Amino acid sequence: MNRIIIICEGQTEREFCKTILSPYFSTLGIHIQAPLIRRSMGGIVKWEHLEKQINLHLKGDTTAYVTTLLDYYGLNEKHEFPEWEAAKTELDKSKRMEILENGMLDAVDKNYSYRFLPYIQLHEFEGLLFNDINVFYEQIPEKELKGTEELKDTFKEFKNPELINDNKETAPSTRLGRIILGYDKVVYGSLIAEAIGLEKLRKKSPRFNEWLSKIEQIVSPVT
Numbered sequence: 001m002n003r004i005i006i007i008c009e010g011q012t013e014r015e016f017c018k019t020i021l022s023p024y025f026s027t028l029g030i031h032i033q034a035p036l037i038r039r040s041m042g043g044i045v046k047w048e049h050l051e052k053q054i055n056l057h058l059k060g061d062t063t064a065y066v067t068t069l070l071d072y073y074g075l076n077e078k079h080e081f082p083e084w085e086a087a088k089t090e091l092d093k094s095k096r097m098e099i100l101e102n103g104m105l106d107a108v109d110k111n112y113s114y115r116f117l118p119y120i121q122l123h124e125f126e127g128l129l130f131n132d133i134n135v136f137y138e139q140i141p142e143k144e145l146k147g148t149e150e151l152k153d154t155f156k157e158f159k160n161p162e163l164i165n166d167n168k169e170t171a172p173s174t175r176l177g178r179i180i181l182g183y184d185k186v187v188y189g190s191l192i193a194e195a196i197g198l199e200k201l202r203k204k205s206p207r208f209n210e211w212l213s214k215i216e217q218i219v220s221p222v223t
Helices: 011-026 047-060 093-107 125-129 133-139 148-157 172-179 185-196 198-204 206-216
Strands: 002-008 030-033 064-071
Touching: 002 011, 002 047, 011 030, 011 064, 011 125, 011 185, 011 198, 011 206, 047 064, 047 093, 064 206, 093 206, 125 172, 125 185, 133 148, 133 185, 148 172, 172 185, 185 198, 198 206
Parallel strands: 002 030, 002 064
Antiparallel strands: none
16 A cells, blocks of 8 residues: 655644545555644744655655645745745745745755655635535534624635635634634534535645645555
8 A cells, every 4th residue: 555644734634634535545545644743743843844854754664655734824934945935926826835835845855855745735724614605504503603794705705715815814714713603623624624525625626636636646656
């Protein structure tokens, strides 16, 4: 069985990998391992620390692929990611992610970089949850669904949930905190994602779908 290590920014992403991605990819003969970022045990860190972990995983198992599940939201110049200055001049956010991801790929050890699939979620993992409005009504008790107007407005404004913006007051997780009483990122992230289903998540989020498609193409171990 092929193995891919998904370095997760936090517990929400890790739980998503365990409950949604792992069962799906196991049917394709791909085993998913989802460690947290070691330096912080959850939360983005400077590139130098993440790069070290990536290289350690690549060197530690020469049959495994390594990828990342990081949010663009919260990432800034202090984290010193490769090509940050070039990326921030690009207005198209999808292309901006490509610049950052290519910078990450170029920065890791060249002897192992062919097994590295860098991925940054635009803008935030929680954006993927704004996929099917009916799921909110089906899965969240009525007394806890307190922000129905904001929920409706968000779905009306954003056909692609990846484009829900990264302003501190309008980021996906911030919106969910207002919409759902007692919102817990890990619990509700897994609950809503599972109710939506991976196929529907992919249809509305092109960059996320492209990332998973790359993982699907890993069909035989590297020797």
